[in-house]
Amino acid sequence: MKKIVMFILVVLYLSGCANIPKKFLPPIYEKRYPLIAGVQTSKDVAHIRIDSMLVDIIAKSELTSGVLNEPFDKEMVDIVIGVKDFSLSKKEGGEIQGRLSLEIFAPDGNPMKTFNAEAISKETERLLFDLLTIALDKMAFYLEEVTIEPHHKVFKEEKMATSDITLHYPTLTDFRRKTILVKTAIQGNVPPKEVKIVLNEKNQVMKAPFHSQELYFEHLKNIDAQKEWLYSGNVNSKNLPFNTLIEYSILSTDIMGNEDTLKKGELHTISKGLFRLKQAEILVHGTIITTAGGLVIMMLLYSL
Amino acid sequence: MRYKIPVSALFLLLIFNVCYARPYFGFGVGYTVKNIYTDIEGFVEDEKGVPLLGLGLGYGFNISIINLNLGTNMDFFGMDLVRGNREITLFVKPCVIASVPLRLKELSFSPLIGYGGIYKRRYIKESTYLKGENRYLNPANYEGKNIELLFGGMLSYSDWFIPSFYCVKDIVVFHTVNLLVRTPVGELNTPYLNLTYTGGEETRTISLGLTFHLD
Secondary structure, eight states, X not given: OHHHHHHHHHHHHHHHTOOOOOOOOOOOOOOOOSOEEEEOOXXXXXXXXXXXXXXXXXXXXXXXXXXXXXXXXXXXXXXXXXXXXXXXXXXXXXXXXXXXXXXXXXXXXXXXXXXXXXXXXXXXXXXXXXXXXXHHHHHHHHHHHSOOOOOSOOOOOOOEEEEEEEEEOOXXXXXXXXXXXXXXXXXXXXXXXXXXXXXXXXXOSSOOOSEEEEOEEEEEEEETTEEEXXXXXXXXXXXXXXXXXXXXEEEXXXXXXXXXXXXXXXXXXXXXXXXXXXXXXXXXXXXXXXXXXXXXHHHHHHHO | OTTHHHHHHHHHHHHHHGGGOEEEEEEEEEEEEEEEEEOTTSOEEXXXXXXXXXXXXXXXXXXXXXXXXXXXXXXXXETTTTTTOOEEEEEEEEEEEEEOOEEETTEEEEEEEEEEEEEEEEEEOHHHHSOGGGTXXXXXXXXXXXXXXXXXXXXXXXXXXXXXXXXXXXXXXXXXXXXXXXXXXXXXXXXXXXXXXXXXXXXXEEEEEEEEEOO
């Protein structure tokens, strides 16, 4: 009896410290255009979900160098994208068929081209994503053929940003985690083309950065008359040294190449001994959790 | 009747302070070293050597410089799990504790004063125990309590090493030593390792658990 109990506890404990890998969205669209797009808010309330998905997908892709949602100044954008038509219909077998029609306008309001997409799927989320991907694919192809001169208002803007940097240590789901989580909220009128964090070891003779990583777009919000872009990233360098004072700078670049330093600061990484202690700490946590869980299960088994 | 006014006052105080409350929750495993009780026929028994499951719930808040902490710790004994009987013993240790921290750099010391203690309840499933040839026996359930004024002290080094201690007026009757520890430079909401020793004339338990302070 005791041997079985020990075996169960050992199995639970080992599986508790497993490393769960993360999933990443693959990047779509290879070419980058120096265009800034504006996405219209659909007049039909039912299409608002598509508008926000559209902003999200375009911002994460390389289709344009920046995207704005409404309200935006017509002088700030080169093309305006809007949802012309959208419908869903149920088919037999529990499948949903969707039709989507996106339209590009010139900023003065003249329609330029319409792109249609059709897809069938079992889930609505997946269906919307497929429809938008098909339509944007056609749009990318069109923009490649037809060269549109960028004529958005060009100016250098001082960005306002709030950033948050957290050092992350091992946990039960990631035993060897040693990362820096960076979140930046950038407020302004011009969408950033690239936001990155650069790390330097302090007191180094050479000023070369030992690590530089791009942050990824999360979402876009309206704040009064301006926009706020939220970018975040997990700096996961194998070279992240122990017990070192690191200088970091968060930089943003816009399409014109203007660079802004959003934040500069210092952080101190923990020593190797403390890192090992933290790993030991979570092993103890895992043991307590599995022992308590095992005890609860046995209490239930015996009370039935 | 005489409890109604202080209880309602405390209740109103709780409502006003709940927005700033720092709740905590913990669970753990432990061992009973001594558990003496008197059964209904007057025999003194000691049920020891049993594993226990601990649970803790509570929250703390501030009224100007005083820290008020309300909590309950429960120890469940899966009695005779391995041997097959169906009975459970429960120790409930509620407490309301007020403390005034005195700070010196990273170290903080506070004397504690409060009200609480230990409440013991032993329940055995009669249909299992009192059957067959045992059906003429008296039931073996037991209840006992010891709830009085509490006195103690707490030390806190930075936020990662916090030993504390409290006891009733007669220290031999009931006392608790508690240690909350975690690694320094921790992330927010990292749980503490919670080592507790409860002792007294009639009980002695030790437990190791995890406590999550959410604030």
